[in-house]
Amino acid sequence: MPSEALRTAHPELDAHYCGPLLRIESHIIRCHRQIEAWFRAQWLKHPAPFYASVDLRNAGFKLAPVDTNLFPAGFNNLNHIFDPVMVQAIQAAVEHSCPEAKDILIIPERHTRNLFYLESLAALVAFVEMAGFGVRIGSLEPITEPVNFDLPSGRTLTQHPICRVGKRIEVDGFSPCTILLNNDLSGGRLEILDDLEQTVIPPIELGWWKRSKFEHFSIYQDLTRELCATIDLDPWYLSPLMRDCGHIDFLKREGETCLQSQVQELLAEIQAKYDEHQIKEKPFVVIKADAGTYGMGVMTAQSADDVTQLNRKQRTRMSASKEGLGIDRVLIQEGVHSFEKVSIHQDDDRYVAEPVIYMVDHFVVGGFYRVHTEKGVNESLNSPGAAFVPLPFNEACSLPSPDSSPDSERNRLYVYGVVARLALLAAAYEYQMIREADAATEQMAGDVA
Amino acid sequence: MPSEALRTAHPELDAHYCGPLLRIESHIIRCHRQIEAWFRAQWLKHPAPFYASVDLRNAGFKLAPVDTNLFPAGFNNLNHIFDPVMVQAIQAAVEHSCPEAKDILIIPERHTRNLFYLESLAALVAFVEMAGFGVRIGSLEPITEPVNFDLPSGRTLTQHPICRVGKRIEVDGFSPCTILLNNDLSGGRLEILDDLEQTVIPPIELGWWKRSKFEHFSIYQDLTRELCATIDLDPWYLSPLMRDCGHIDFLKREGETCLQSQVQELLAEIQAKYDEHQIKEKPFVVIKADAGTYGMGVMTAQSADDVTQLNRKQRTRMSASKEGLGIDRVLIQEGVHSFEKVSIHQDDDRYVAEPVIYMVDHFVVGGFYRVHTEKGVNESLNSPGAAFVPLPFNEACSLPSPDSSPDSERNRLYVYGVVARLALLAAAYEYQMIREADAATEQMAGDVA
Structure with missing residues (x-):
């Protein structure tokens, strides 16, 4: 990332909606002690997952998370000014989850031809090494010898064949007590x-085979309601409304009537909120696969007709997610406009952007803006052609500055960190619920036997 | 601190001694994984004190700590680039020592007229507030109403009268569960x-009324020996030789013969080490009060005569430490030259400097160079007239970079962080020993009763 980009990342909000956002931000900054005390109490009871990235959308009148990734990529897009914070957080996180760890085996995604992902992986390896751990990468591909990748950044990455030996995974005699899943x-x-x-962090139960976006955002809504009650803020400012619709099959058009009516109801609910807050925008909803990520299986709708009038190609697109995983359940979520704009290069035009915030343990460790030159304020930016601009130089999300303007980089980023941590906390609760459900299932199985 | 200073802090070592240091540094950087693993195992058993600053001296052929302060001041001299690291470390430290804390009462030094100290206190308050805690300062002075201080930096500091209510300390109804002692x-x-x-952090047992520099450096020597054995390095490179001498009274000239012979022996021991490593410098020793800080009660000697030929004034100076505390025991320590030079302002001459490294919990959170325009390479710089230059911009001690030169800022600072953390770990052991000794005393008292 050229250093020019670093200097131009200061985001700009459409002036029209600055007013409400400044009010929300000011309120959050003023309440930062209550907020931090609330989070501290929460983390004590609900330890944060090892790492996460959260996509946010800033509509000015509203700021909300739209995706929480618990196996994040994109580590190569972070501003190096955050390196010490990242390394310190990794040390704290390993201390929490596996205090005796000396070495760490990373198990990455399979897509070995995606250079962006490999650069992220190389950056992650470098962070973990800087934190003082020995690192190897074990590949899930059917390789029999180590494979080297020379990356555009100049880094070299080696992936090793993994093998299972009894109750352990090894690569080439390297059999550490900790496996970091990416x-x-x-x-x-x-x-x-x-x-x-061996200890697997994060636990496999946090993978998309087990998670549900609807569950995640339900918990997020509850937590936001709880936090907002303690600081006297309308939780809608931080939380998207949503609907769920049970089983769905886009190709067979099963569940379409339900989808249609839910979209209609949700649009009406959003309109009511817009009226309450005198917002003149046109409401929209985002329909997305209940499990999975990568911006696949996502569509927007401004009316119920948008759902019924899908053509064959669009239906096919909504039927499959990453790695061909079928979509049989969707989350219907309030669309949050992004009125934030960032330029990719200095003196360049500004384009629609959404902040992506990274956390390790419960610490904010950086982030970037996902910027798309060809997308509008009400479209998903997580699609091919997106560019990444590191968060502004010399600032960090963990530090509010009550004496500065809420519009200052420092304070805006603090507020982003609060919302991102709320989503992270929702994931911590999610894990607890998954475990409790699994335990209940086992208990039932035991009772039957 | 003007930004010019930030850009010129890159230290320069006398070329003569660069060679040996680069070898030591390269070795430490190469072994950083073993070192970090060793520290991790240590912190698990011996939790770090809440905070510390460690004065180092870099002779090129040797790098060693000369003072470990467990109630540090100087927070105003840190480079703001480290702020996020500091805040994150404070959050982790409070989590470790008092997880439920929401507010913190700081009890500072008494010297309310020392603007340098008050600026440090204001900076400390700001850090703790940024970490999300409510903060008040309780004064030990006999004040009856809050006293406001307007500081040169523009900050305002308010000190409140404290009162003891039952088993708690309160200021103005503010009675948090955590008291931070400064x-x-x-x-x-x-x-x-x-x-x-209430929980007092750090515990009062770590105050100078209870600590002994000789104990501290004895533990430091043991730990350095242990770490150096795991990485195959002569521990002398990181550890000053030393002697102790029982009871001493400079005014009454009690203990003088012992002091004289110990100085002589220690000088001979240093000379032998110098010969072994072909070092042409003249050995010297530093004699310092076994308890206390602030650079008081410190003298250097290049021969035993330097000790016997003290005049009345010098004897008086060696008899009293900070707050009039009498000196009845001294530590005789190998003097470590400082061949490191730093300029105070850009394009200015370079002067003798010593790095001071700050830690919170077991994390390195910044530091500065103490620079003195009027002192030589074998004199204490902790005296009036010292200036402070923040550690170089954009770097942090926690991150080694094995691919860069050991002379790079990043790697030099990593090495400083290793030595400083060794001293911090010695303090952690010290606390454990003090507690064990106290428990034994209580046990004996119990047995007698």
Whole structure:
């Protein structure tokens, strides 16, 4: 990333909606002590997952998360000014999850031809090494010898064949007690990871084979309601409204009537909120696969007709997610406009952007703007052609500055960090619920036997 | 601190001694994974004190700590680029020592007229607030109303009268569960801190009324020996030789013969090490009060005669430390030259400098160079007239970069961080020993009763 980009990342909001956002931000900054105390109490009871990235959308009158990735990529897009914070957070996170760890085996995604992903992986390896751990990468591909990748950044990455030896995974005699998963398990659970005596972080239960976006955002809504009650803020400012619709099959047009009516109801609910807050925008909803990521299986709708009038190609597109995982359930979520604009190069035009915030343990460790030159304020930016601009130089999300303007980089980023951490906390609750459900299932199985 | 200073802080070593240092540094950087693994295992068993600053001296052929302050001041001299690291470390530290804390009461030193100290205190308050805690300062001075200080930096600091209510300390109804001590208790333990139900961090046992520099450096020597054995390095490179001499009274000339012979022996021991490593410098020793700080009660000697030929004034100076605390024991320590030079302003001459490294919990959170325009390579710089230059911009001690030169800022600072953390770890052991000794005393008292 050229250093020019670093200097121009200061985002610009459409002046029209600055007013409400400044009010929301000011309120959050003023309440930062209550907010931090609330988070501290939460983390004590609900430890944060190892890492996460959260996509936010800033509509000015509203700021909300739209995706929470618990196996993040994009580490190569972070501003190096955050390196010390990242390294310190990794040390704290490993201390929390596996205090005796000396070495770490990383198991990445399979797509070895995606240079962006490989650069992210190389950056992740470098961070973990800087934190003082020995690192190897174990490949899930059917390779029999180590494979080297020379990356555009000049880094070299080596992926090793992994093998299962009893209850352990090894690469080339390297058998550390900790396995760091950077694979979101969209394709289902992996047999090789079952029943290991090594610690897998994050746990495989947080993969997309098990998670549900609807569950995640339900918890997020509850938590936002709780936090907002303590600081006296309308939770709608931070939380998208949503609907769920049970089983769906876009190709067979099953569940279409339900989808149609839910979209209609949700649009009406959003319109009511817009009226309440005198917002003149046109409401829209985003329909997305309940599990999975990568911006696949996502569509927007401004009316119920948009759902019924899908053509064959659009239906096919809505039927499959990453790694061919079928879509049989969708989340219908309030669309949040992005009125934030960032230029990719200095003196360049500004384009629609959404902040992506990174966390390790419960610490904010950086982020970037996802910028798209060809997308509008009400479209998903997580699609081919997106560019990445690191968060502004010399600032960090963890530090509010009550004496500065809420519009200052520092304070805007603090507020982003609050919303991103709320989503992270929702994931922590999610994990707890998944475990409790699994335990109940086992209990039932035991009772039947 | 003007931004010019930030850009010129890159230290320069006398070329003569660069060679040996580069070898030591390269070795440490190469071994950074073993070193980090060793530290991790240590911190698990011996939690770090809340905060510390460590004065280092870099002779090129040797790099060693000369003072470990567990109630540090100087927070105003840190480079703001480290702010996020500092805030994150404070959050982790409070989590470790008092996870439920929402507010923190700081009890500072008494010297309310020292603007440097008050600026440091204001910076500390700002850090703790940024970490999300409510903060008040409780004064040990006999004040009855809050006193405001307007500082040169533009900050305002308010000190409140403290009162003891049962087993708690309060200021103006503010009675948090955590008291952060920024007073090194040189003057002895404070009755108001005895038998509190609130958590005092760091514990009062780490004050100078209880600590001994000789104990500290004995533990430091042991730990350095242990770490150096794992990475195959002569521990002398990181550790000053030393002697102790029991009771001493400079005014009454008690203990003088012992002091003289110990100085002589220590000088001979240093000379032998110099010969072994072909070092042409003249050995010297530093004699310093076994308890206390602030650069008081410190003298250097190049021969035993330097000790016997002290005049009345010099003897008086060696008899009293900070807050009039008498000196009845001294540490005789190998003097470490400082061949490191730093300029105070851009394009200015370079002067003798020593790095001071700050830690919170077991994390390195910044530091500065203490620079003195009027002192030589073998003199204490901790004296009036010292200036402070923040550590170089855009770098952090926690991150080694094995691909860069050991002479790079990043790697030099990593090495400083290793030595500083060794001293911090020694303090962690010290606390454990003090507690064990206290428990044994209580046990004996119990047995007698």
